[in-house]
Amino acid sequence: xxxxxxxxxxxxxxxxxxxxxxxxxxxxxxxxxxxxxxxxxxxxxxxxxxxxxxxxxxxxxxxxxxxxxxxxxxxxxxxxxxxxxxxxxxxxxxxxxxxxxxxxxxxxxxxxxxxxxxxxxxxxxxxxxxxxxxxxxxxxxxxxxxxxxxxxxxxxxxxxxxxxxxxxxxxxxxxxxxxxxxxxxxxxxxxxxxxxxxxxxxxxxxxxxxxxxxxxxxxxxxxxxxxxxxxxxxxxxxxxxxxxxxxxxxxxxxxxxxxxxxxxxxxxxxxxxxxxxxxxxxxxxxxxxxxxxxxxxxxx
Amino acid sequence: xxxxxxxxxxxxxxxxxxxxxxxxxxxxxxxxxxxxxxxxxxxxxxxxxxxxxxxxxxxxxxxxxxxxxxxxxxxxxxxxxxxxxxxxxxxxxxxxxxxxxxxxxxxxxxxxxxxxxxxxxxxxxxxxxxxxxxxxxxxxxxxxxxxxxxxxxxxxxxxxxxxxxxxxxxxxxxxxxxxxx
Numbered sequence: 082x083x084x085x086x087x088x089x090x091x092x093x094x095x096x097x098x099x100x101x102x103x104x105x106x107x108x109x110x111x112x113x114x115x116x117x118x119x120x121x122x123x124x125x126x127x128x129x130x131x132x133x134x135x136x137x138x139x140x141x142x143x144x145x146x147x148x149x150x151x152x153x154x155x156x157x158x159x160x161x162x163x164x165x166x167x168x169x170x171x172x173x174x175x176x177x178x179x180x181x182x183x184x185x186x187x188x189x190x191x192x193x194x195x196x197x198x199x200x201x202x203x204x205x206x207x208x209x210x211x212x213x214x215x216x217x218x219x220x221x222x223x224x225x226x227x228x229x230x231x232x233x234x235x236x237x238x239x240x241x242x243x244x245x246x247x248x249x250x251x252x253x254x255x256x257x258x259x260x261x262x263x264x265x266x267x268x269x270x271x272x273x274x275x276x277x278x279x280x281x282x283x284x285x286x287x288x289x290x291x292x293x294x295x296x297x298x299x300x301x302x303x304x305x306x307x308x309x310x311x312x313x314x315x316x317x318x319x320x321x322x323x324x325x326x327x328x329x330x331x332x333x334x335x336x337x338x339x340x341x342x343x344x345x346x347x348x349x350x351x352x353x354x355x356x357x358x359x360x361x362x363x364x365x366x367x368x369x370x371x372x373x374x375x376x377x378x379x380x381x
Numbered sequence: 382x383x384x385x386x387x388x389x390x391x392x393x394x395x396x397x398x399x400x401x402x403x404x405x406x407x408x409x410x411x412x413x414x415x416x417x418x419x420x421x422x423x424x425x426x427x428x429x430x431x432x433x434x435x436x437x438x439x440x441x442x443x444x445x446x447x448x449x450x451x452x453x454x455x456x457x458x459x460x461x462x463x464x465x466x467x468x469x470x471x472x473x474x475x476x477x478x479x480x481x482x483x484x485x486x487x488x489x490x491x492x493x494x495x496x497x498x499x500x501x502x503x504x505x506x507x508x509x510x511x512x513x514x515x516x517x518x519x520x521x522x523x524x525x526x527x528x529x530x531x532x533x534x535x536x537x538x539x540x541x542x543x544x545x546x547x548x549x550x551x552x553x554x555x556x557x558x559x560x561x562x
Binding site: 107108110111112114115120123124127140141142143144258296297327328329330372374376377378379 | 403405407423424425430431432434439440441442443445447450451452453454455458459461462463464466467468469474476536538540541544560
C-alpha cells in the first residue's frame with residue numbers, strides 16, 4: 082500500500098470514529114456535563130421542634146413562624162367539672178429566620194409566666210456525598226425570665242436569680258428518607274432557685290427521632306436524660322410520643338408527654354411527674370406553627 | 382500527499398464548523414405554573430441541561446428536581462420531600478426527536494418534538510410544539526406544554542387538593558452553543 086493510500090485510510094478511520102462517538106446516548110452526555118454539586122439532606126425534620134424540644138431545622142431566610150404551643154392536663158382531684166381539661170398552659174411565640182442559618186425567637190408562657198428568647202444557628206448541614214459532614218449540627222442558646230410573683234420568701238429576689246440559660250448542640254442525622262435521629266447534649270443554668278438548692282447547673286442529653294408515616298405525616302418521640310437532677314424537688318426526664326402533620330404553611334404537632342414546660346430549662350429540669358397515663362402526669366400537647374414568607378424568591 | 386491531506390481537511394473542517402454535530406444548553410430554563418383560585422404556585426429551574434444531535438434531530442433534556450426555586454422557600458421543601466420525592470427520583474428527563482428539523486435553516490421555524498418525559502419515575506409520551514430560533518449563530522428552542530399531575534403518580538392530599546392545579550403549565554427555553562466532544 083502506498084503512503085497516500087495509508088493516509089486516506091487513516092482519515093476515513095478518524096472520520097468514522099467521530100461519527101461513532103456522536104451516536105453515544107444523549108442523556109449520557111448530559112450526565113457527564115452536569116457540574117458536580119454537593120447535595121444536602123433536606124428536611125431532616127420538617128418542624129423546628131421534634132415535639133417539645135428544638136430540632137436541627139431552622140427556617141429559610143425571611144420566614145416568620147407564629148408558634149403557639151399548648152399543654153392540657155388534669156388535676157389529680159377525683160372529680161372535676163372543667164370543660165375538656167383542668168389546666169392549660171400556652172406558649173405564644175414569634176420566630177424569625179434572619180438568614181438561612183440563623184433563627185431567633187421570642188415567647189411567653191401563660192402557666193409559669195416564663196418569657197424566653199433564643200438564637201439558633203445552623204452550623205453544619207448533612208450532605209449525601211462523601212464530602213461534607215455526615216450529620217447536621219445546630220447550636221442553640223436561650224435565656225428565659227421567670228416573671229411570676231415571689232419565688233421563695235427566704236431568698237433574695239434579684240433579677241439575675243430569675244434568669245435561666247440553656248445551651249444545646251443539636252446533632253441530627255437523616256438516616257434514610259423515613260428515619261431521622263437527633264442527639265442533643267444540653268447544659269442548663271437555672272437562675273430560679275425555689276428551694277435554695279446550691280447546684281443550679283444541670284447537664285442533660287436529649288434523644289429524639291422521627292419516622293415518616295406518609296408524605297405529610299410523621300411519628301415523633303423525644304426524651305431528655307437529666308444527668309444531675311436536683312435533689313429536691315424530685316424531677317423526671319421529659320418524654321413524649323406524638324405525630325407531626327404538615328398542611329402547606331401550617332404545621333401541627335400532637336403529643337402525649339409528661340412535660341408541662343415548653344421552654345428548655347422548664348422541661349429539662351422542671352418536669353415534676355414521670356410519664357404515665359394518670360392525672361396530672363399525662364399532658365396532651367398541641368402545637369401550631371403558621372409560616373409567613375416575607376421573602377419571595379422569584380421576581381416576575 | 383500533503384496537498385491531498387490538506388484538501389481532505391478543507392473538505393471536512395468547514396462543514397463541521399458551519400454545522401456543529403451537536404449543540405448543548407447548560408443553563409436552560411424551565412418554569413412551571415399551577416393556577417388555582419386558592420393559590421398560584423410558580424417555580425423556576427435555570428440549570429437545565431439539553432443537547433441536540435443534528436445528525437438525527439434527536440434532543441435530550443435533563444434537570445435536577447431540587448434545583449427548582451419556588452416563590453416560597455417552604456414550598457421547595459414540600460415539593461422535594463412530599464410530592465416529587467427527589468431523594469428517590471432526583472432527575473426529570475426528556476428524550477425525543479425534532480420532526481423535520483433542518484439545522485441549516487437560519488431562520489425561525491416551528492417544529493413538533495415527539496418524545497418521552499420521565500418524572501417521579503413515570504414516563505409519558507409528549508408531543509410539544511416548539512419554536513426554534515437562530516440568533517447570532519446559536520439556536521434557541523422554546524415552547525410550553527401541559528402536564529397532568531395525576532399522570533406522574535404525584536399524590537396530593539385531599540386537604541390541599543384546592544391549592545394545587547390538576548394541570549401544570551410548563552414553559553421552557555434553551556439557548557444552545559456548539560458542543561465540543
